Amino acid sequence: MLGALIIVFREVIEAGLIIGIVLAVTRGVPGRGQWVAGGVAVAVLGAALLAVFAESISSAFEGAGQEMFNASVLGIAVAMLMWHNLWMASHGQEMAASMAAVGHSVTSGQRPMAALALVVGLATLREGSEVVLFLYSIVAAGTSASSLLLGGTLGLAAGAAFTALTYYGLLAIPTRHIFTVTTVLIALLAAGMAAQAVQFLDAAGLINVLGQRLWDSSGWLPQDSIVGRLLHTLVGYTDRPTELQLVAYIATLAIMTLLTRISGSSRPARAAT
Amino acid sequence: MTKLMPAIVLAWAFLATSPALPGTGGAGAQELRLVIRNHIFEPAELRVPAGKRVSLSISNEDPTPEEFDSSALKVEKVIPGKSRAVVRFGPLDPGRYEFIGEFHADTAKGVVIAE
Numbered sequence: 060m061l062g063a064l065i066i067v068f069r070e071v072i073e074a075g076l077i078i079g080i081v082l083a084v085t086r087g088v089p090g091r092g093q094w095v096a097g098g099v100a101v102a103v104l105g106a107a108l109l110a111v112f113a114e115s116i117s118s119a120f121e122g123a124g125q126e127m128f129n130a131s132v133l134g135i136a137v138a139m140l141m142w143h144n145l146w147m148a149s150h151g152q153e154m155a156a157s158m159a160a161v162g163h164s165v166t167s168g169q170r171p172m173a174a175l176a177l178v179v180g181l182a183t184l185r186e187g188s189e190v191v192l193f194l195y196s197i198v199a200a201g202t203s204a205s206s207l208l209l210g211g212t213l214g215l216a217a218g219a220a221f222t223a224l225t226y227y228g229l230l231a232i233p234t235r236h237i238f239t240v241t242t243v244l245i246a247l248l249a250a251g252m253a254a255q256a257v258q259f260l261d262a263a264g265l266i267n268v269l270g271q272r273l274w275d276s277s278g279w280l281p282q283d284s285i286v287g288r289l290l291h292t293l294v295g296y297t298d299r300p301t302e303l304q305l306v307a308y309i310a311t312l313a314i315m316t317l318l319t320r321i322s323g324s325s326r327p328a329r330a331a332t
Numbered sequence: 333m334t335k336l337m338p339a340i341v342l343a344w345a346f347l348a349t350s351p352a353l354p355g356t357g358g359a360g361a362q363e364l365r366l367v368i369r370n371h372i373f374e375p376a377e378l379r380v381p382a383g384k385r386v387s388l389s390i391s392n393e394d395p396t397p398e399e400f401d402s403s404a405l406k407v408e409k410v411i412p413g414k415s416r417a418v419v420r421f422g423p424l425d426p427g428r429y430e431f432i433g434e435f436h437a438d439t440a441k442g443v444v445i446a447e
Contacts, residue, residue: 066434113397114412122418125409189399192410196396196435199413258406264420267385272425282403298403 063210071218079225106187126263251295402431
């Protein structure tokens with residue numbers, strides 16, 4: 060039971076952190092609840108399907124199908140996050156003005172909800188399929204279904220509580236700072252995902268440059284620890300990054316900053332600071 | 333073109349047999365094998381040369397899926413039951429690199445020693 064609780068909790072908080080941020084970013088957008096819930100629901104179904112087809116995905120692309128799949132999922136999420144920040148840079152000002160005028164309850168309804176719902180869905184899909192495979196694995200090993208159900212439910216509840224904590228924590232940020240904070244958060248989220256994506260491409264054998272390890276901070280802050288995992292999802296913390304990962308990380312931040320500037324906003328882009 | 337063929341064949345033969353070309357994930361990399369049986373890795377200790385790209389073929393003989401997971405090796409891969417998968421890692425500095433089967437972390441443990 061404890062095993063199920065821990066694994067489910069661990070996967071749920073990784074997706075939950077992203078869901079919490081997206082909910083905070085889209086505060087006041089009409090219908091955002093449906094978008095996010097829809098993204099999660101579709102992804103949970105997708106995760107079950109993914110687990111069923113795990114074997115065929117795994118053997119695709121000469122055995123590198125799983126890595127290719129993960130890299131693609133992360134790549135799409137990075138693109139969606141970039142688009143969101145770009146959109147915010149060009150529309151953020153008018154939104155900020157309208158928020159100041161009518162209080163923060165009314166915001167433009169045409170924000171790129173679909174892009175963020177997709178990001179939520181992709182995060183849930185990746186973590187969810189691991190949960191499904193794990194639960195199947197321990198059921199098949201003979202753990203009783205009721206014990207599994209209890210552990211899984213407790214893990215899910217704890218993960219959901221953590222998501223709520225992230226959300227309300229972000230809401231505590233004063234309105235005038237929220238744009239800057241979420242822009243930076245999303246840029247860091249995207250940079251971390253890009254760094255993970257290139258590592259999957261490296262594991263697939265697709266790219267093989269700059270594979271040297273840059274440093275090893277696993278002694279101070281292991282990536283497997285809870286704090287390490289949270290920072291891994293949030294800002295892309297890696298205890299043994301390769302040169303390529305750092306390049307991907309910095310390049311993503313640079314591209315996002317550049318795009319945000321070009322999009323004509325007079326708001327200074329703070330993504331890289 | 334036909335005159336070039338022997339040269340191409342020779343080049344390929346060289347590439348395929350040369351012990352370890354840095355940076356190739358395929359034929360040139362070190363090939364190693366690992367078996368998962370009753371949620372235990374066999375062997376639990378693998379010795380690999382430091383500074384080279386390693387390709388590890390893992391055969392999961394259990395009916396249940398397992399996730400080969402190592403933040404030290406920067407690898408995370410699900411291996412479905414009764415199937416085989418290849419993970420690639422390195423070049424590694426000399427040292428110990430632990431890995432686990434995440435779905436049965438209490439029994440499925442092992443270590444890669446690079447030297």
